[in-house]
Amino acid sequence: MSRYTDLIVGSVFAVIALIYFGMSFNIQEAGVTQMGPAFVPRVIAGMTFLLSIILIANSVGALKHAEIQPAGAEDRANEEKPHYVPVVLTAVLLLAYVMLLEPMGFIASTIVYLFLQFNISAPKTRKGLKHQGYFLAGAVVATVAINTLFVTGFNVMLPQGIWE
Amino acid sequence: MSDLNHLNKSVLSLCVLAAVGVAGPGAALAKDYPAKPIELIVPAGAGGSTDLSARVFAKHAQKKFGKPVVIVNIKGAGGYTGSKTVYDSAPDGYKVLYTHAGIVTNNVTNTAPYSYDGFKVGPTVIEDPSLALFVGGQSGMKTLGDLIAKAKAEPGKLKTATEYGAFTYFMLLKLQKEQGIQLNLVDVGGDADKTVALLGGHVDVMPKVYLGTEDYIDAGDFTVLGVAQAKRAPNAPKVPTFKETGIDFEYHEYPFTIFFQKDTPQAVIDAWIKIAQEVAADPTYQKDVEKLGMVPVYKSPEEAAKNFAAMQAEFVELAKEKAEVAGQK
């Protein structure tokens, strides 16, 4: 995978640049200035495309090079393998949190989020019943403290949802 | 992501609708209004003239309401993001918009699909009638007549600071049309940027409210040509009207006005009318507003709506003519 990273990155950027360039034709010109609102985006699209082509070319060159002298295999063994399960869980939990924040209200959604996130994040040795108690207490205390500070202290209208 | 949120909102608003349906139309709710803090949405960042005047008004209004009136700043897209929040809100009077001519200009420049009439117009509570024209102290121009003569001598040469699509932009379009002159309108940004542009000699003419210019006039950096009003502005009494200097040119006051979601019950609006009248009569409020360099007023919703309608008609016409001229080029 890592050998092809730059090739993938370059290709993704090339595609983005093309889509973005295409979308720049949807911009309505107001006609009040000599240079319209689509000009700068098109320059950016052009630069992005050019850079992505350079990156693709470079990485193809490097791949050919690598075929002759295979290298880099040993440092991959040293790297600790990332675990993607907690990453995906964290991302999904975050998404659910911000989506439910408004309908559920800040207090309810934050307590649930914190409690679940503590559980995802904590190492296996720290997930016993005792720790669950700590997690719940921590979630409640942190949530109430933040809510009080912002809502009463600073008049920030955090969504109160079911608490309203 | 946003689609999901939208879905959530729709589900939620369905629930709200159902709840309202059970409780009967808003009238019952409106009777004990306000029952909780009111959010006064300011479609601009903290610290600007819109924000400060809203804060002064809210400070006095909440004393009379007996419930907090909380300023909520929602900036972005020239005020559209903020006005849209109230446009989409529940018609219960707990999200109220505090805005100005921007509600009209946003629509004329196609940023917002609705204008002042997308809302129920409330009272105008603060005004700034001091919009004046300024030129450099060394320019030799002393009156609007001098400026018109100079613009006629060399059409399209006088660089005039503006902010495209803003209140002052339409003032300049009107001036060009009525006096048959051609200025070189250059966008330099807001009030602070305009002041820098005129001070630095990057532009020749600047339209701006009087506030913050007094020192420059005294120091001889700026010459003020006059205000575009029928009578002198109370917040700039030293500045003559254009009419006094011999040119008949008038423009609108800058009206800070309360707006409500379109289906807001009349009882809520009546509550605000009462409060606005009481606040306007309060001498401490008047003093606070004067400190900001503005004028405390009370204009009824009908009167306010009439002013906004006049602006809307005039700006649409000016924008159309401008587009035609641009098309011919």
Add this chain to the structure above:
Amino acid sequence: MDIFLNALWDILQPASVMLMFLGVAVGIVFGSIPGLSAAMAIALFLPITFTMGPNAGMTLLVSLYIGAISGGLISAVLLNIPGTPSSIATCFDGAPMARQGEAGKALGVGIVFSFLGGLLAFTALIFIAPPLAKFTLRFSPIEYFAITVFALTMIASLASGSMVKGLLSGMIGLLLATVGVSPIDGARRFTLDIDNLTSGFDLLPYLIGLFAITEVLIAAEQFSADKHVEPLALKKIKGFGFTLAEFFAQKWNLLRSSLIGLFIGILPGIGGSTSSILAYIAAKKQSKYPEKFGTGIMDGVVASESANNATIGGALIPLLALGIPGDGVTAMMLGGFLIHGLTPGPLLFKTSAEFVYGIFAACLVANMIMLILEFFGLRIYIKLLKVPKYILLPIIVVMCVVGAFSVNNRMFDAESILLFGLIGYLMYKAKLPLAPAVLSFILCPLIETNLRRGLMLTEGSFLAFFAKPIALFFLVTAIVALIVPLVRTFRSHRAKAAGTTKTPVG
């Protein structure tokens, strides 16, 4: 001078010193928590100052500002998350130092050089504010365009590995910054018909997402591994953690970075995040060992922290001398003036000298208080590293969501931090550096706005930009800054290719 000493005496009264301690302490808290920023602290306290006298109100705002800007370094060093946009560049070397057990030293360096950067700028403010302010008047949109383009080309030198990837990262910032209504004519661009996108993405959610959420996702990779529980090793520190010799080795770095900070501060609209990144780049370029930047050397922290605190002094210059605010924070301070019936403008020095000198004195004293509070706080902040990350990070996420929400009081900004977190995580996986994407996001609207405004001033002629000496200087420097490293990489490519049998493409 008498007025100044009188003002200083007034400021040193117990009540106002207490107020300043409070302001600086609250500022540090706002600055150090990712998601909360200096601008937010001031926006939240602004209404409170309306009820105070003008001097007390301004003193509080200045204290908050100084506290918050320097407080940003704490989470930058300890968590690799900038606490406030101005401390982005502090992460670059501050976080690696912490990883090597030198968190105390990194904080100590940051605190002392924050203080010194501020001190230099406030001295400039007191003695040469009016002429410096006059200087800014020479900057029309054309000059702003040139200087922001110059700043943008600096991203080429920010990239630590491949320059092409550094520039591509910069493109991410540019692409995202163009979403929303266009400057000047307000045309909708890339909004996909989503109403919330009309006003585009805000800087604070962008930064929070890119740094804090990304950091959380990266940390999640190791959540199942138990080594995570081990807190970082800490070396014991004395005083501020560095020697006198180390201090004096930084004198030119301090001076250069403070001047950059001051200069950027004076120019309205660019801000502390840009100044600290530029100072970092300048320090790297001037260094005898540029390759060590980013590995955890104090030079990087010195550059970033002295520059961002000097920016405060710079930003106050046009405000006090001309009545012109340069950024969101000074705009709010201007509001504070107005509400107390003070008319800002060039004569403020004459008509309200006591008030102006009161602000000068407040800056100096608040800066001192910041040094004292953070010196004693230092030992407490480090304890933060003892809190397990699995507790700390989720709470920081909540603060980030609250912070993003309160920027504009809408859920959309809180939602957008997730998108940016995901982008940041993918960038990390693709080994794209984050810093260029930040700088380009900040600079893009400035460049476009000033380009289009400049063209209006020159009636459509871009060549006329080169007729202005300041613009010419920056544009030529920008072109050189882009071409030199390109040629250099090309040459080294050639040299490498010559050493092997195959010639690489490109």
